[in-house]
Amino acid sequence: MHASSRSAIAIEGLHKKYRTNHALRGVELEVRTGEVMGLLGPNGAGKTTLVKILTTLLRPDHGHAYVNGWNVSAEPEKVRATIGMAGQYSTVDGLLTGFENLYLLAKLRGVGRRTARRVADDLLSRFRLTDVAGRPVGAYSGGMRRRLDLAAALVGSPPLVVLDEPTTGLDPESRLDTWEAVSELAAAGTTILLTTQYLEEADRLADRITVIDRGRVVAEGTSDSLKSAAGNRLVVCVAQEHQLDAAARAVARATGATPTVDRRARRVEAPAADGRAALARALAALENENDADAEDVEDVEVLEIGLIRCTLDDVFLGLTGHARHSDHAGHAGHAGHAGHGHRHTDREATP
Ligand SMILES: Nc1ncnc2c1ncn2[C@@H]1O[C@H](COP(=O)(O)OP(=O)(O)OP(=O)(O)O)[C@@H](O)[C@H]1O
Ligand SMILES: [Mg+2]
DSSP: OOTTTTEEEEEEEEEEEETTEEEEEEEEEEEETTOEEEEEOOTTSSHHHHHHHHTTSSOOSEEEEEETTEETTTOHHHHHHTEEEEOSSOOSOTTSBHHHHHHHHHHHTTOOHHHHHHHHHHHHHHTTOGGGTTSBGGGSOHHHHHHHHHHHHHTTOOSEEEEESTTTTOOHHHHHHHHHHHHHHHHTTOEEEEEESOHHHHHHHOSEEEEEETTEEEEEEOHHHHHHHHOEEEEEEESSGGGHHHHHHHHHHHHSSOOEEETTTTEEEEEETTTHHHHHHHHHHHHHHHHHSOTTSOOOOEEEEEEEEOOHHHHHHHHHSSOOTTSOGGGTTOTTTSOOGGGGTTTTOOO
C-alpha cells in the first residue's frame, strides 16, 4: 500500500511512449475517493492511454500510478479486483447474448449462479436491455452495445469505475440514461473517472475536471473555477449589420483582442481579461466611433452590451488551442478566431 491510499487514483510523473510517439509526458493526477473526475481532452491527448495504464492493460514507462492504493505495475491483479471499466471500444463478446456477457462477468467476480443471474437481470433492466437480453450482442445497435459495456463495468459493484468516452456515438435518450446511471453511481459513493470530449457532459457530471492535451495536464479544477480562471468575454450586439465593423473596431480597441463577429446575430465578442474596465473602454470607444462618423452616417445602435462568463467550451479552446473534433474542422487551430462552441455556428453565414 502507498501513502496516498486514501486517493482512489494517484498518478505521479507518468510517461508512456509508443515507439517514438510520446503519448504521456509526465501526467500528475489525483482522484479522491467518492468523486467524479472528468478527464477532458481532444483527440490524441492521451486519455485512452491513461485509462489503459490505470486498468492495467498497458504498462507505464516511467512514473507511478496507484489505484485504490495498489501500484498498477506491481499489483495489477489487486487493481483489477477493485475496478470496473468500460473502454472506448466495446469489449463485450459479440457471440454471446447480453445476458450471458453479464452473467459470465459476475461469475468471474466469484459469485454463485443465482446471484450472477440476479446481477445480470438487474443491470439489463437498468439499461433498458431486458427486451434484447437473449439476443447475441453482435446483433445489437451501437447504442445498445454501449449500454451493455457500461452495465459490464458495474458488475460486482466496484468502488472505482473508469469510463472511456461512455456516451460517444449514443443517441440523446441513451446519453441521458448513461448520465443518470453515472449520477446514481456517484450518489451511491462510487468513484468515477470519466473521459469525454463533450464539455456539457463534464460540466454536468464531474465534481472536478482535468484537461489534458498532448500528454500533459494543462488545467485542473471544478467547472466553476476553470470558467472563472478563463475570465470574461465582452459582447456587443448592434441593430444593423453595417454597424458591425464599427462595433468590432470598438471591441478590438477595448480588449486588445481580435473579436469574433457573428453577422447573423449582429454580435461581436472578444475575451476581456480585465472585465469591467474593458466594458468601460468599449462604451467609450463606441461613443468615439459615433463622434468620428460624418454627419450623414448614422450612429452605431447598441442593442446589448455586457460581460459574460466563459463557457467550458471557451476554456477548452483557450487551453488546447483547438476546437473539439465534433466542431467544424475549419475552426481547428485558430484559438483567437475559432468558433466558441455552438453559439457561433451561424457565424458569417451571410456576407
Ligand atoms: N497502439 C498505439 N501505437 C502507437 N501510437 C498510439 C497507440 N495508441 C495511441 N497512440 C498515440 O498516442 C497518442 C495518445 O492516444 P490516445 O488514444 O491515448 O488519445 P485519446 O485522448 O484517447 O484520443 P481519442 O479522443 O481520439 O480517443 C496519440 O498520438 C495516438 O496516436
Ligand atoms: Mg481515446
